[in-house]
Every structure is written in structure tokens, then in C-alpha cells.
Amino acid sequence: MKKIRPPLGSKSNILTQKKILWSIMASIKFLFCIFEKFFSHQLHRFVTKYMQKFICFMSPYIHITFPDLISGRYLRRIGVYTCIQSYLSAKLSERAKRLNAEVVENSQTPLVLTMGDNEEIIDKFNGVKVWWVANHTSQKDLDDKSSLTLTFHKRYRGLITTSYIQYVLDEGKAIAMKNRKLKLYTNNPSDDWRIYKRKWSCITFDHPARFETLAMDAKKKEEIIDDLVKFKAGKEYYAKVGKAWKRGYLLFGPPGTGKSTMISAIANFMNYDVYDLELTTIKDNNELKRLLIATSSKSIIVIEDIDCSIELTGTRKEKKDYVHKGKYSNIEENKVTLSGLLNFIDGIWSACGGERIIIFTTNFVDKLDHALIRRGRMDMHIEMSYCSYEAFKVLAKNYWDVESHDGLFPIIEKLIGETNITPADVAENLMPKSIAEDLETCLKNLIQSLENAKKKAHEKAKENAKDEDEEAQLKEEEEKVEAIENSKENVKKNGVIHEFGLV
Structure with a gap:
């Protein structure tokens, strides 16, 4: 009788195929073990x-x-x-x-x-x-x-x-x-470069500042954000026009107006590391170039209070010959010069690495050399001014999550328009000092501070006016004395001429 084979998809056929497969795999494994054990390593490799x-x-x-x-x-x-x-x-x-x-x-x-x-x-x-x-x-x-x-x-x-x-x-x-985690870098003194084998030390940068919480006029804030967005997407554009992919910002204004907070907000918005460059620890221009090379792309290089860092005020000075006095003979040569800093900003070395922002801050912009802050080096000049009413509302939203107060906001608006007060001072008044202080208490403290500031400004204006009057009066008296002296001198000269006429 002829044996009937099970269909291909039946369980018995699948089981038979698995048994055959396992048998083949076991045979291969056995042969491989024999080969590994009894044949030489060279043959095995071959x-x-x-x-x-x-x-x-x-x-x-x-x-x-x-x-x-x-x-x-x-x-x-x-x-x-x-x-x-x-x-x-x-x-x-x-x-x-x-x-x-x-x-x-x-x-x-x-x-x-x-x-x-x-x-x-x-x-x-x-x-x-x-x-x-x-x-x-x-x-x-x-x-x-x-x-x-x-x-x-x-x-x-x-x-x-x-x-x-x-x-x-x-x-x-x-x-x-x-x-990634953002990093905040600071430059090591050059004497430590060989010891630590690195030019920058860093810590995690976790400053919470954002543009949403920045006390600034909304229109100016929007202009800065638009400029940053355009810069970040401008790789092809910068290559097309033949410029290094970098951007310079000059932040200037009185102390307490938020220059450092602005830098932190830019870093968080752009997701860039921050390099805080301390010029006073750098010996010469060559070290400045080495520090630039050691920075990464997608970073912000910051020089805060640049007017206090090195001699950059007024016109550029000519080189002078200094007397050699022992080991201190080269003390004037081991300094960063204005020329070196200009090359650092937009010289040939500034093109190493891309997508880099350079930020200068100063309290006295008029003291800086014009060549340092001209357009092309510092592309955008941002004035960090005193607190406006719009900036105050941002701070009130940050600290108390309120947007209006019928009784006290109009008073604050009037006083802020008449008084110069920094955002830092406003924030200090809005921050509660104890659990018992509520919104109304903090607003009243701010009103009191504004009134005190207004009173001091009024008194200072009076003193300045008085000093100006005294100075004008003194100048007038000096001019009278000078006129009398000039008159006597003219009489004397005329007398001498008359004597010569008699002779």
C-alpha cells in the first residue's frame, strides 16, 4: 500500500523539517569543535x-x-x-x-x-x-x-x-x-597651561534667564530675537558674501540694567556655550589668539566691562621706548593691545570656527575707541537703559504673576516716567523679604523707593544747578580779571610805543 505524505503545511511536516535542521546544525557544531581542537591556529585563521x-x-x-x-x-x-x-x-x-x-x-x-x-x-x-x-x-x-x-x-x-x-x-x-549641557568657560592664566594642559576651565551653565522674563521694551526685545534667528540660519548667506560666520553685540548702559542677564538669555535662546574672557590675565596678543583657537563653534565670547579691562579709551597711543630695569624691563610689552583685540574680533584668526557671537559690555560707551565698536565689529549696539513701565510689568509678571493693580500700577507708571531706576532695583523691591510680605506690600515698597529716588534726583539737580551757577560766576570773575590785566598790558605797550615816538 502506498504511503501518503502529509501536506507541506501540516504540523508533522514542520516538525520533521525542524528535526532535520537541528540535526544539520548539530553536525556543523560538532565539526567546528573538532576543527577548533585538532587543527592548528594558522590553518584555522586561513x-x-x-x-x-x-x-x-x-x-x-x-x-x-x-x-x-x-x-x-x-x-x-x-x-x-x-x-x-x-x-x-x-x-x-x-x-x-x-x-x-x-x-x-x-x-x-x-x-x-x-x-x-x-x-x-x-x-x-x-x-x-x-x-x-x-x-x-x-x-x-x-x-x-x-x-x-x-x-x-x-x-x-x-x-x-x-x-x-x-x-x-x-x-x-x-x-x-x-x-547637551551648556558650559560656562573662563580662561586660565597662561602659566597654568602646561600644568593643566588646557586653556579654559568650565562648569555647567544653568542660568535660568530667558527673553520671556527679561525686563526690556518688547519692541527692542523682538528686534534682538529676530537678529539672532537670522544669524543662526545664515551659514549660506555669510559664505555667499565672503564673511566669517560671526556676529558682534555691544551692550552698554548703567550698572544694574541687565547686561549680564541679557548674555544669559542669548546663550539659552541660541543653545550656545559661553566663554568669559578675562583680558587682565592674558600676557600678550599671541596668547589671545591661542585662546580664540581653543574655543568651539556655536559659542559666545564675552568681555564684560571692556572699558576697565585694558587701555582702550581715547585715541591709540604711539609706541614709546622704555628704560630697561632688570627683570621688569618687558612689563609694558606683555600686554594685550588694541590692535591685537581688533584682530581677535575680525582679523584673519576670527574666521577659525563658525557660528560664533562676540559680546562686549560697558558702562561708559563714550570712552571706548571708535575702531573697537564700529559697525562690522560690533554689528548691533544695544542700549540697556533704565526701567520703563513695560519692563516693570514684565518683572511684576515674573515675581507675582500679575498684570495689573487698579490702585498702585497707575502711581508706579507715573513715578517711573519721572524717575531713573534700574531693573535690578525694581526687582529688589518686588521680591518678598519675608513670608508676611504680599503683593501690595512690595508694590508700596517700590513706590517708596521711586519717591526717594525722585527726591534725591531733585536735590542733586539743585546742587548741580548751584554748582553751575557758582562755576559761571567764578568764570565771569576770572574773565573780568583777565580783561583788566589785558587792558593794563595794552596801556603798557602803547606807552612804550609813545616813548619811541618821542625819541
Whole structure:
């Protein structure tokens, strides 16, 4: 009797196929163990080499590996791996099952996810499917090594190597910049460069200032924001016109008007690191250039109170010959000059790195050399003036979450229009000093401060008027005395001429 075979999709047929597959796999494993144990290492390497070549020849897929570390004198981390990891982290939450989590404080995305070991992610680019696999190897007495392997069909080699990888790197950089912690740098004295092997020291920059909370006229604030947005998107434009991708801002105004807060708001808005440059610790112009080279792109270089940092007031002085007196003979030469600072701002060295903002602050803009703050170096001059009523309302919203007060706001509006008071003084009055102080108490304290400031300004104006009257009276008396002296001198001269006439 003829034996009837079960259909292909039946359970018995599937079980039979699995048994055959397991038998083949067990045989291969057995043969591999025999090969490993009884054959030499050289033969093993030879067979493995040509087996891999055979597999690569038969496989239609290409594999590209991006290592975490590269070897040299020391193992060092490379940025390509970090960029790819940042790009893939944006796709992990929906597609991956094994994830590594990292919490980043003071970041727009506090929870950062990365691929777990041997995890695979499928990505698509212009309709082409690619595979990413995370690899991790741990060796005894050696550093752990991680890598990411990209797999794709060989027919898309050109598209992947020229367009896709660059796309991944650009997207990864943008994501990493968004997730990173901002840093605040300060320059180390040059004597410490060899000891610490770094020119800048840094801490995490976590200043909470934002443009929304900045006490400033709304129209002026909008102009600054528009200028920053245009600058950030202007890479191609700056390249087109042949200028370095940088922007200069001059913040000037009385103390307490919010210049430092403005810098913090710009840094948070642009997501840039801040380099606080202290000119008094720099010996010469050459060190200034080295510090510039050591700064990163997407950063803000700040020189606060530049009128107090070095001699930059008035006209430029000519070089003088100084007497050599022992070891202090070169003390005048080891200084940053105005010429060196000008080259730092927009000279050849300023083009190293892109997307950089330079900010100067000063309380006395009239004292600065015009060459330092001209348009092209300091592109935008921002006056940080005394507190206006609009700025006061911003502060009231910040401190008390109120936008009006029928009884006290009109009084404050009138007094602020008649008195010069800084936003810092207004904020000090609005901040409660104890639990018992409420909104009305703080507003009354502000009114009292405004009235006191108005009274002091009135008294000072009287004193100034009195001093001006006394000075004018003194000047008038001096002019009378000078006129009398000139008259006597003329009489004397005329007398002498008359005597010569008699002779």
C-alpha cells in the first residue's frame, strides 16, 4: 500500500523539517569543535579568512563599522560614533526593545536613550532600507570597545555613502547640541597651561534667564530675537558674501540694567556655550589668539566691562621706548593691545570656527575707541537703559504673576516716567523679604523707593544747578580779571610805543 505524505503545511511536516535542521546544525557544531581542537591556529585563521571572503562574495549586503574608540598612542573617542548614536536615539523609543538610559540634567531632553548590546534598528532613507546594529566587546585587561554597524544592499552603495551617512551625521549633531549641557568657560592664566594642559576651565551653565522674563521694551526685545534667528540660519548667506560666520553685540548702559542677564538669555535662546574672557590675565596678543583657537563653534565670547579691562579709551597711543630695569624691563610689552583685540574680533584668526557671537559690555560707551565698536565689529549696539513701565510689568509678571493693580500700577507708571531706576532695583523691591510680605506690600515698597529716588534726583539737580551757577560766576570773575590785566598790558605797550615816538 502506498504511503501518503502529509501536506507541506501540516504540523508533522514542520516538525520533521525542524528535526532535520537541528540535526544539520548539530553536525556543523560538532565539526567546528573538532576543527577548533585538532587543527592548528594558522590553518584555522586561513580557513576563517576564506570562509569570510566566500560569504562576502555570495552576500549582496555591505557592512560599514563605526568604532567608538580609535587606537593611537592613547585610545580616544571620536565624534562620528557619538553623532550616529544621537541620531539613532531619536528612533529607539518606537522600534527597539533593549535600551540604555542616561539622565542629562539641565537639558531640553533629560532622558537620553541609546541602543542596547546587539540591538538592531531598521531605518529608511529615500525608500531604501538599512540596518543598524550595536556591538559591544569586553576584553580582559583592556578597555571595552563599542561599535555601530551599518548594513545595506550593495546596489545602494552610492546613495548610502554619499548622502545617507552625511544626513545621519548632520541630524546627530543637531540632536546632540539640543541634548547637551551648556558650559560656562573662563580662561586660565597662561602659566597654568602646561600644568593643566588646557586653556579654559568650565562648569555647567544653568542660568535660568530667558527673553520671556527679561525686563526690556518688547519692541527692542523682538528686534534682538529676530537678529539672532537670522544669524543662526545664515551659514549660506555669510559664505555667499565672503564673511566669517560671526556676529558682534555691544551692550552698554548703567550698572544694574541687565547686561549680564541679557548674555544669559542669548546663550539659552541660541543653545550656545559661553566663554568669559578675562583680558587682565592674558600676557600678550599671541596668547589671545591661542585662546580664540581653543574655543568651539556655536559659542559666545564675552568681555564684560571692556572699558576697565585694558587701555582702550581715547585715541591709540604711539609706541614709546622704555628704560630697561632688570627683570621688569618687558612689563609694558606683555600686554594685550588694541590692535591685537581688533584682530581677535575680525582679523584673519576670527574666521577659525563658525557660528560664533562676540559680546562686549560697558558702562561708559563714550570712552571706548571708535575702531573697537564700529559697525562690522560690533554689528548691533544695544542700549540697556533704565526701567520703563513695560519692563516693570514684565518683572511684576515674573515675581507675582500679575498684570495689573487698579490702585498702585497707575502711581508706579507715573513715578517711573519721572524717575531713573534700574531693573535690578525694581526687582529688589518686588521680591518678598519675608513670608508676611504680599503683593501690595512690595508694590508700596517700590513706590517708596521711586519717591526717594525722585527726591534725591531733585536735590542733586539743585546742587548741580548751584554748582553751575557758582562755576559761571567764578568764570565771569576770572574773565573780568583777565580783561583788566589785558587792558593794563595794552596801556603798557602803547606807552612804550609813545616813548619811541618821542625819541
